Amino acid sequence: MLGRGCCRLWGESNYTCQRCDSSNFCNCSSMNLVTIPRVLEKVSRLNLSYNFITHIKETDLTKHIKLKVLMLQSNEIQSIDDQAFKSNVVLEYLDLSNNSLIQLSPAWFLHLSKLQHLDLSGNKYRNLGPGRLFSHLESLRWLKVGNAFLSNLKKDDFEGISHLDDFILLGNKLESYEDRSFSSFQNVSHATMNLHDPFQKNQTLAQRIIWDLAPATTHVELRDLEYLSSSDTQLFSLPNNSSVKKYTFRNSSLSDSTIYVLLKNGRNSGISELVAENCAFSGRGEWHKVKNMTCESLISLTIRHISIKQFYLFFDLSFLHGLISHVRTARLTNLNLFMMPCGVSKSFQRLEYLDLRENLLTDLMMKEMVCENSWSSLTYLILRKNKLHSLKKISPILSNITHLMHLDLSQNTLSDVDFCVWSKTLQFLNLSGSQLSTISQCIPPNIEVLDLSNNNIRTFTTHLPSLRELNVSNNKLMYLPGGGYLPNVKILMISGNNLISMSSDEITTFDKLTTLDAGKNHYICSCEFLTYINKYLTHSIQLLNWPENYICDSPLVVKRMIVKNTKRSFFDCHTTLSVTLSCVALCLPIAIVGLLCYKYHGIWYIQMTWAWLQAKRKPKKVRNNNIFYDAFVSYSEMDSEWVENFLLRELENTHPPLILCLHKRDFIPGKWIIDNIIESIEKSRKTLFVLSQHFVQSEWCKYELDYSHFRLFDENNDTAILVLLEPIPKETIPQRFCKLRKLMNTKTYLEWPEDEVEQQIFWFNLKVALKGEENIRGHQ
DNA sequence: CCTGGATGGG
Secondary structure (H helix, E strand, O other), X not given: OHHHHHHHHHHHOOOEEOOEOOOOEEEOOOOOOOOOOEEOOOOOEEEOOOOOOOEEOOOOOOOOOOOOEEEOOOOOOOEEOOOOOOOOOOOOEEEOOOOXXXXXXXXXXXXXXXXXXXXXXXXXXXXXXXXXXXXXXXXXXXXXXXXXXXXXXXXXXXXXXXXXXXXXEEOOOXXXXXXXXXXXXXXXXXXXXXXXXXXXXXXXXXXXXXXXXXHXXXXXXXXXXXXXXXXXXXXXXXXXXXXXXXEEEEOOEEOHHHHHHHHHHHOOOOOOEEEXXXXXXXXXXOOHHHOOOOOOOOOEEEEXXXXXXXXXXXXXXXXXHXXXXXXXXXXXXXXXXXXXXXXXXXXXXXXOEEEOOOOOOEHHHHXXXXXXXXXXXXXXXXXOOOEOOEHHHHHHHHOOOOOOOEEEOOOOOOOEOOOOOOOOOOOEEEOOOOOOOOOHHHOOOOOOEEEOXXXXXXXXXXXXXXXXXXXXXXXXXXXXXXXXXXXXOOEEEOOOOOOOOOOHHHHHOOOOOOEEXXXXXXXXXXXXXHHHHHHHHHHHOEEOOOOOOOEEEEOHHHOOOEHHXXXXXXXXXXXXXXXXXXXXXXXXXXXXXXHHHHHOOHHHHHHHHHHHHHHHHOOHHHHHHOOOEEEEEEOXXXXXXXXXXXXXXXXXXXXXXXXXXXXXXXXXXXXXXXXXXXXXHHHEEEEEEEEOHHHHHOHHHHHHHHHHHHHHHHHOOOOEEEEEOOOOOHHHOOOOOHHHHHHHHHOOOEEOOOOHHHHHHHHHHHHHHHHHHHHHHOOO
16 A cells, blocks of 8 residues: 555656567556556557556647557556547557446547457446447457446447457446347457346346347357246247347356257257357256158257266257267367266267367267267267277277277376277377377377377387477487488487487488477487587477577586587597597607607616615615725626636736626626616725726626716725727717726726737736735735 | 467486
8 A cells, every 4th residue: 555655656757667678669557657658659459468557648648650569458447538548549459447437438449440449348437338438449349348347238329330350248237238249240259248137037138138139249248147947939040030049158057948948049040150168068968859850951069178977867869869960070079078978979970070178078978978879970089188008909999980080089097008009090199198009009000190298108110101390399309200210201209218319320210201390308408419400400300499408417427408500520430540549649749758768868867866876875884894806897798708707817826816797707696787887886995987988888797887977976986997899989989988088088098009018018017006005905 | 270288406
């Protein structure tokens, strides 16, 4: 209440509504408005419904000359100025329903020659005014008038109206009706009358209204009738000049007597279509008196959503034979129908279309319903949402309907499907929503359109050469149905399954495929799949619900992405290539390092470093106490002849003999060669290097040289003695033997001469070099 | 011969 109070004030101070879109539709519904707001002048559709507008002023809508649709329903409009719609000459749609208008004025509509749709229902007027309300509405096609207060209709009320698609009169409280009030009506396609009180209290009045209407309308619909008594036996009869072909009862309560009167009086009125919808029926089908009546005009019967309290007490309706024998279309749905006796089935001898959905039919009752010659013309049968369980039982029964082409068994619980018999004429079969998990044994081989949606089918491999359309949506299929078995399928619906992929190979087996719905599956968005579906499939067939329903399920990086927008990276898409490239990227540095190692003798350097570290770790004293040899001779194998023939003989035969360590002779077998070298050098006082070109080539010699070099620097003892067997120019020594170069620079070396006299001097010098230090140290 | 439905997350 506070809100309303506040906004009434706001509204009076020129409230503006700016909720307009690009098509000049302004939606000002439910804004607590109390007056017509200021709004875009070029507005073409204006919704002002569900506000608190009480009055429409003459000036409110004068500027809105382009207004075509004006919705003012559910306000509190009590009055409208006579000239209020004067400028709205292009207005086509005006809804003034559910307001509080007490009086209607013909002046409002004087200029609305384009108005097609007018709703004046649900106000407080008791009559349609003194003037001729609708006489200028030459374009009117839809009219709803009346309310719970309308008490009388008089002769000129509808003057000017001749053709309407729909005419709805709310006259539940109508008390008086002046004859020929509908005399201007020439062709009203559908006239809906809510005439509760007239039918209840004054059936003559009701009768006069219907009789007046009957020559001008093809479809009469009666609403809100309630358990009519049949005191007036003329009820529902129609005049000879009636145009009525269709009679509808809606939202009414009917009894046995109502139906009996209707059947009795209606059968000769030329009605071809009878509809009862959303009604309550209190009787038990006690219409025996119609037994010998016939009705050749009735060809369509619709009885839908009827609450029948005593449905289980219903009579066998075989006495209806003559009334239903010409019916071609029957919809008997949502009626608690549990049975149609064989006799009634037989009476429907011209029935082509029968809809029995939402009833209580069982396998057993089907047997009773389909007897010899029942429904002998039937081609279309709907048994959706009943209590059928076994295809094994009902398929042979239904195969007796000799012309059946179209059968809908959807939404039953069909568990027993191991064996079926079908009519050869059957072309359309609907088994959706039936909890089926296997079906292959139960599909008619010549079927053309098959709906198996909403089941639990995991595999589909049936051979169906005539099949044109297949709907297997919402099942558990992981693969497309075996393509080769379905050569004529044009339309395939397989959304909501467990498909993980679709490949060109699978799709191309359906040569005739034009339309495919494969959304809502669990696609693995591989590169092949993405390429195929995005670049080829979408261009070759009509893909329904594309792209919004095609979502990637995996891999994780693209989960929940729309297939159309999903792109995979180069590395994802070329796995072999990228693995190869990674391997190359990983192996190349290793190879390069390896190559560099080889080229620059890395391993040798590593070994050296390791050996050096080893040597450094050993305590010095232990070394001195373990002197065992006078000299360790380091030489190349190529120089072994000189070492063994000359050096060994000369030095070991002196007095006292010098003890030499030769790797050939003194190395401990089985020990690692580097350990041997280190140990031997450590056990020797001096290291004698026999230098030659060969020596430089041999790695071990380099190593020995280096180790001795460590000792040289570590212990400051002059252990290395160099003997040159042949001249080695310094340039020929490889770069990495910088130590040898240094050694040769810093130490004097002995050269092996060719001349024998000079050789004697050489030996002498060598012995001095080997022994000299011994004298200084005074050891041993 | 339109009047229909189910749907998952790891």
